[in-house]
Amino acid sequence: MTAQTPPPVPAASPAPTPGTAPAHQHSFLEVGRCHYDAATQLAKSPPLFGSADHLAGIAAECVIKAMLLDFFGSRQDTPLGIPYSPAIRNNPAAPSKTQIEKARKASEHGHLPHVWDQLLLLANGHRGATVLAQIPQQNPFRESADEWDVAHRYRDSSQISDQRVKRHLAAARTVIAAYQQAK
Secondary structure, eight states: OOTTSOOOOOTTSOOOOTTSOOOOOOOHHHHHHHHHHHHHHHTTSGGGHHHHHHHHHHHHHHHHHHHHHHHSOOBOOSTTOOOBOHHHHTOOSSSSHHHHHHHHHHHBOOSTTHHHHHHHHHOOHHHHHHHHHHSOSSOTTOOTTTOOOGGGGGSOGGGSOHHHHHHHHHHHHHHHHHHHHHO
């Protein structure tokens, strides 16, 4: 298969009807675990701390999205496959077009540190209690002087400390364990 050839559609997937968004099967948990494993290997070498830190954040982000989709009512039914929370989307402050658009954007599960805060907001019921009991309520990717950002993938590894990598790997490991406990 070349990069220009789209992957085959599984036979079990029904074709979307005209006017509806295709259903996406997420693999956020599996991808998150793979990124975490890669991050732990990269963290063994100081010249690779930047990549390790980036993958630790992406790992946590993926597993959080898996939790939001699998346990807390989020959906991934848009044409672009961006996961979102209907609970947030359907509660605009006022029914104006501007407020509806703001609610749509606020409901999307994008990158850390925002998606961690969404998990804290949306986790409910028995599974929510299980998850919230295991993860820090203080977002470890939202440190005032050291906030994780997806754009940090462009940083030189010498700008990323060993402590930062360890903190983010520990947070990713905690999120993975919380998913397993809630399952």
